[in-house]
Amino acid sequence: MSYKGQFRVWRGDSDGGSLEDFEVEVNEGEVVLDIIHRLQATQAPDLAVRWNCKAGKCGSCSAEVNGRPQLLCMTRMSLFDKDEVITVTPMRAFSVVRDLVTDVSYNYEKAREVQAFTPPEKLQPGEYRMQQEDVQRSQEFRKCIECFLCQDTCHVVRDHEENKLEFSGPRFLMRIAELEMHPLDAADRRDTAQDDHGLGYCNITKCCTEVCPENIKITDNALIPMKERVAGRRYDPVVWLGNKLFKRGK
Amino acid sequence: MTEVERHNYDVVVIGAGGAGLRAAIEARQRGLTTAVICKSLFGKAHTVMAEGGCAASMGNVNSNDSWQVHFRDTMRGGKFLNNWRMAELHAKEAPDRVWELETYGALFDRTEDGRISQRNFGGHTYPRLAHVGDRTGLELIRTMQQKIVSLQQEDKAEFGDYEAKLKVFQECTITELLKDDSGAISGAFGYWRESGRFVLFETGAVIMATGGIGKSFQVTSNSWEYTGDGHALAARTGASLINMEFVQFHPTGMVWPPSVKGILVTEGVRGDGGVLKNSEGKRFMFDYVPDVFKGQYAETEEEADRWYTDPDNNRRTPDLLPRDEVARAINTEVKEGRGSPHGGVYLDIASRMPDEEIKRRLPSMYHQFKELADVDITAEPMEVGPTCHYVMGGIEVDPDTGESTVPGLFAAGECSGGMHGSNRLGGNSLSDLLVFGRRAGLGAANYVESLERKPVVLQSDIDAAARSAVSPFEPAEGEGARENPYTLQHELQQTMNDLVGIIRTADEIERALGRLAEIRSRVRNVVVEGHRQFNPGWHLAIDLRNMMVVSEAVAKAALLRTESRGGHTRDDFPMLDSDWRNRLLSCRVSGEDQVVPDVVVEPKEQVPMRQDLLELFELSELEKYYTEAELTTHPAAQGDTA
Ligand SMILES: Cc1cc2nc3c(=O)[nH]c(=O)nc-3n(C[C@H](O)[C@H](O)[C@H](O)COP(=O)(O)OP(=O)(O)OC[C@H]3O[C@@H](n4cnc5c(N)ncnc54)[C@H](O)[C@@H]3O)c2cc1C
Ligand code: SF4
Ligand code: SF4
Ligand code: FES
Numbered sequence: 086m087s088y089k090g091q092f093r094v095w096r097g098d099s100d101g102g103s104l105e106d107f108e109v110e111v112n113e114g115e116v117v118l119d120i121i122h123r124l125q126a127t128q129a130p131d132l133a134v135r136w137n138c139k140a141g142k143c144g145s146c147s148a149e150v151n152g153r154p155q156l157l158c159m160t161r162m163s164l165f166d167k168d169e170v171i172t173v174t175p176m177r178a179f180s181v182v183r184d185l186v187t188d189v190s191y192n193y194e195k196a197r198e199v200q201a202f203t204p205p206e207k208l209q210p211g212e213y214r215m216q217q218e219d220v221q222r223s224q225e226f227r228k229c230i231e232c233f234l235c236q237d238t239c240h241v242v243r244d245h246e247e248n249k250l251e252f253s254g255p256r257f258l259m260r261i262a263e264l265e266m267h268p269l270d271a272a273d274r275r276d277t278a279q280d281d282h283g284l285g286y287c288n289i290t291k292c293c294t295e296v297c298p299e300n301i302k303i304t305d306n307a308l309i310p311m312k313e314r315v316a317g318r319r320y321d322p323v324v325w326l327g328n329k330l331f332k333r334g335k
Numbered sequence: 336m337t338e339v340e341r342h343n344y345d346v347v348v349i350g351a352g353g354a355g356l357r358a359a360i361e362a363r364q365r366g367l368t369t370a371v372i373c374k375s376l377f378g379k380a381h382t383v384m385a386e387g388g389c390a391a392s393m394g395n396v397n398s399n400d401s402w403q404v405h406f407r408d409t410m411r412g413g414k415f416l417n418n419w420r421m422a423e424l425h426a427k428e429a430p431d432r433v434w435e436l437e438t439y440g441a442l443f444d445r446t447e448d449g450r451i452s453q454r455n456f457g458g459h460t461y462p463r464l465a466h467v468g469d470r471t472g473l474e475l476i477r478t479m480q481q482k483i484v485s486l487q488q489e490d491k492a493e494f495g496d497y498e499a500k501l502k503v504f505q506e507c508t509i510t511e512l513l514k515d516d517s518g519a520i521s522g523a524f525g526y527w528r529e530s531g532r533f534v535l536f537e538t539g540a541v542i543m544a545t546g547g548i549g550k551s552f553q554v555t556s557n558s559w560e561y562t563g564d565g566h567a568l569a570a571r572t573g574a575s576l577i578n579m580e581f582v583q584f585h586p587t588g589m590v591w592p593p594s595v596k597g598i599l600v601t602e603g604v605r606g607d608g609g610v611l612k613n614s615e616g617k618r619f620m621f622d623y624v625p626d627v628f629k630g631q632y633a634e635t636e637e638e639a640d641r642w643y644t645d646p647d648n649n650r651r652t653p654d655l656l657p658r659d660e661v662a663r664a665i666n667t668e669v670k671e672g673r674g675s676p677h678g679g680v681y682l683d684i685a686s687r688m689p690d691e692e693i694k695r696r697l698p699s700m701y702h703q704f705k706e707l708a709d710v711d712i713t714a715e716p717m718e719v720g721p722t723c724h725y726v727m728g729g730i731e732v733d734p735d736t737g738e739s740t741v742p743g744l745f746a747a748g749e750c751s752g753g754m755h756g757s758n759r760l761g762g763n764s765l766s767d768l769l770v771f772g773r774r775a776g777l778g779a780a781n782y783v784e785s786l787e788r789k790p791v792v793l794q795s796d797i798d799a800a801a802r803s804a805v806s807p808f809e810p811a812e813g814e815g816a817r818e819n820p821y822t823l824q825h826e827l828q829q830t831m832n833d834l835v836g837i838i839r840t841a842d843e844i845e846r847a848l849g850r851l852a853e854i855r856s857r858v859r860n861v862v863v864e865g866h867r868q869f870n871p872g873w874h875l876a877i878d879l880r881n882m883m884v885v886s887e888a889v890a891k892a893a894l895l896r897t898e899s900r901g902g903h904t905r906d907d908f909p910m911l912d913s914d915w916r917n918r919l920l921s922c923r924v925s926g927e928d929q930v931v932p933d934v935v936v937e938p939k940e941q942v943p944m945r946q947d948l949l950e951l952f953e954l955s956e957l958e959k960y961y962t963e964a965e966l967t968t969h970p971a972a973q974g975d976t977a
Contacts, residue, residue, distance in 0.1 A: 098868065114592020116707070126821040130872035131865030135376070137558040140598045140703055142473065143379045159706050182529050183869040193377065197497055201485030202440030210434035211393075214449035220442045224467065227442060227474060231378055267440065 086113045088167050092120060095174040096132070098183045104172065111162050117173065118146055118157040133184040141298055144232030148185045149174045154234040154296045176237040192233050195253040198281065199260050203272035219268040226263035226307055228299045229256065235293035235303060241286045252283035255293035255303050262307035265314065275318045278311055337801040339533040344370040346779045347523055347536045349509050349565065350544030352380035353768030354748025356479035358542045361776025363486055363501040367783060370536055372504045374528065374560050378480050381546050381558060382768065385472025386601035386699065388454055388464025390762035391429035395450040396462040397646065402426040403951050404460050409763060412458040412657045413756020414901045415916055415960040419944045420734035421754040425770050432769035433465050439482040441474055443467055455606040458657040458760040469601050469699045475765055507534060510877055511800040512541060512572040512744065513792050520743030521790035524800040528874065531867020533801055539786050540779040543569055543730060543746040544772065548885045552723035553832035556588055556599040562878035563885035565750035569730045570884060571932060574739040576922040577752040579728035580892035581902040583759055584837045586661035588722025590679035595707045597722040600682065600700060602761045605654045607696050608643055609684035612716065613673035620653040623664035627959045628656065659758045659901050662721040666837055669720065679720035685713055721837055725764065727755045727902055731921065736778030737771055743782060743790070747775035757901025803930060807876035810862045817862040820876040827854055827882055835890050840906045844894040851890060855883055855931050880931050887934040888922040895920055895936055913962045917941050
């Protein structure tokens with residue numbers, strides 16, 4: 086059952102680095118993160134990697150396997166041929182701290198710029214009433230585990246560091262959509278979505294949706310409806326009013 | 336003199352899980368400058384993994400629920416060893432804490448009439464757990480994370496700086512608490528994981544919210560973070576730990592494949608209709624209803640199945656007995672040869688509801704089994720077995736304020752002790768985090784405001800903390816093999832798992848203590864390679880010391896408690912012993928060794944339950960747990976003798 090797997094793991098820090106070759110034992114049922122841990126325990130004790138839950142719930146272990154942005158703990162070894170060389174590299178859109186660990190502070194900065202949930206003024210705690218079908222849309226987006234794989238993938242920033250200033254990325258545009266679709270939120274973020282968070286940069290390629298480990302339909306369910314709402318607000322007062330009423334009503 | 340980055344805060348919260356974040360929100364709302372420190376990235380703490388829900392007697396699904404019922408369930412679950420005042424505060428305040436989350440933006444699943452939906456869980460009389468599918472912890476932590484952002488936005492508007500009052504220090508590990516010469520907390524010392532550089536937080540109040548100790552066991556649902564840092568740091572500062580012998584083994588962890596062994600399968604599976612079966616296809620839990628719960632659970636499969644739709648006229652399925660009972664039952668079934676191929680039992684939801692329903696109610700379980708085990712839970716049963724999950728034991732605190740026995744040191748959440756007694760009910764942790772996180776935040780705020788002057792950190796303490804932290808890079812001279820931290824951690828996990836696990840005997844615990852002593856002597860020879868920048872080997876070398884302290888506390892307390900109760904099962908003392916009910920085992924550290932000090936355990940009495948709370952129970956029930964002498968004040972007992 087076990088075999089020797091061939092791995093190439095990127096090692097280095099902000100000053101640079103390179104791929105290193107390793108031969109490691111692989112056992113039945115293992116995922117790439119298990120292999121990285123075995124490397125730590127046997128060959129490279131200071132190999133840096135982030136992880137927590139090992140079950141696809143915390144979004145810590147994001148990296149790229151053979152160039153594809155993935156969670157290391159949910160990437161099964163059985164996907165690969167036994168003699169295939171598996172290359173593990175850090176997320177490309179973020180600068181490297183060390184080995185597989187990248188600086189993801191961009192995401193936390195963008196998170197902070199999205200205007201928070203604004204509670205309805207008249208309701209006291211315990212008085213919130215919402216229908217399941219109305220919360221479901223935002224709930225889909227709240228499944229997000231903040232792995233930032235979508236942020237890593239989106240071509241707007243993947244190789245365009247300069248766009249980071251004006252573009253918050255799919256994760257946080259989706260956060261705006263989530264709040265806009267919250268049945269009781271009292272704020273309006275449509276202007277800032279466009280002006281401050283760069284919604285216009287998104288040309289709905291759906292690459293973010295493809296890599297999302299939570300299978301959230303980021304583009305179809307969050308970004309496109311958001312674009313429609315913004316368009317409505319800007320060009321069509323009737324649509325705008327309709328949207329607003331639709332949002333408030335059941 | 337050590338080079339160290341210095342920060343100054345009114346309140347420092349160590350831990351960014353549910354308890355830490357709720358505490359920080361409270362301290363900041365009181366106007367105090369507050370720091371939150373965590374080992375992982377912000378938003379990744381253990382709380383994110385909680386699945387099933389958050390218990391609060393809102394009565395949205397069954398209006399018979401009330402804080403009294405919740406209180407009774409909690410005390411029963413903990414076999415009446417709980418700190419009753421904590422259980423009371425918890426039951427009374429949990430609904431407000433959950434509703435408050437909605438004002439922060441949380442979106443729980445809803446009832447037909449638009450209120451927060453609640454689900455059944457083991458040991459809870461009524462559907463009580465607020466939830467979002469099976470990702471409730473994610474909702475909780477994200478909501479509070481976003482509330483912190485919201486407070487930071489207010490601060491930005493007022494002071495021009497997001498971090499003027501409330502700042503999160505992520506990927507930063509605290510290794511030492513510091514005290515001034517009066518013995519009060521003066522600061523916390525640690526290192527940035529990224530750079531390895533030292534950092535000092537000068538503060539009058541520290542709130543510990545570091546979570547649990549599960550990483551000391553080999554099969555566990557817990558992550559690398561759960562090395563018992565808060566427990567060990569508090570103990571080393573002089574605080575006492577209580578109830579450390581009580582470790583919860585969750586009955587349903589994954590058993591196959593080996594690399595995922597221990598990963599949790601939520602109790603929500605059983606709450607929503609899943610049942611346990613052995614290799615003969617038998618629903619074996621009906622054979623395991625213990626005397627104390629006789630009459631409270633269904634006795635036939637038909638009654639159990641009716642209960643899901645008609646709970647007022649039927650008793651609940653024994654699949655939903657408290658966790659300790661179910662875990663022991665599974666253990667017995669496997670031992671007696673009725674287990675599944677990989678050493679567990681079957682958990683069947685596939686035959687009990689339509690595929691789509693399963694996917695809707697338990698999406699992350701569906702995903703988890705599909706991705707990690709190649710099992711489609713809508714078509715086949717899961718294989719499950721016990722896994723180390725939660726520690727009931729923790730820092731001894733004042734129930735109302737969360738203050739420990741050290742002035743200025745507060746604790747909340749899993750790292751505090753008392754609330755859950757000998758066994759925690761599912762769903763009672765998330766609510767615990769909210770209720771006591773808030774209380775610790777208030778307690779710390781009041782304490783800091785009452786201080787006449789801020790305690791001062793001594794330079795010599797900083798130097799000592801720094802020396803201790805880097806010692807694994809500088810192997811001791813002379814004899815002793817160079818030890819690898821990963822190897823030692825593995826040996827420690829194996830020891831605790833095999834010898835101080837779900838079923839214990841004096842003989843095995845003594846062997847465990849022998850092995851722990853041997854591992855301890857090797858801990859000082861641990862050598863790590865490389866440099867201080869994001870070096871997991873070094874991080875583990877430091878965490879290992881904490882794991883040693885908590886493992887010794889667990890083993891020593893387990894040896895002393897010669898009875899079986901909740902999360903502590905002694906094969907050589909299989910019965911509940913009423914004389915032990917009121918006795919808590921309190922662990923303190925002693926001795927010369929600063930790095931891995933000795934642990935001493937002493938029994939102490941618990942304060943008797945307040946009369947009005949005692950009267951919430953029938954005498955006949957209390958008699959199963961209490962000694963006769965303790966019950967003379969119960970009205971029914973007085974009736975007898977009058
Ligand atoms: C898989 C799983 C499912 C669960 N499901 C449920 C459920 O459905 N319902 C329920 O009620 N409970 C559940 N629990 C239990 C519950 O999730 C935990 O008990 C609870 O989340 C603990 O919260 P906490 O705030 O005490 O600590 P945590 O959320 O664990 O946070 C601890 C924090 O402390 C930090 N920390 C630790 N040591 C240090 C240090 N030395 N320096 C700096 N920071 C440090 C960590 O980085 C982290 O931020 C579950 C647990 C698991 C593992
Ligand atoms: S759909 Fe938009 S956000 Fe997603 S990857 Fe494409 S451009 Fe980026
Ligand atoms: S939306 Fe999906 S890919 Fe993006 S951060 Fe969230 S979970 Fe990850
Ligand atoms: S370790 Fe949590 S998602 Fe991979």
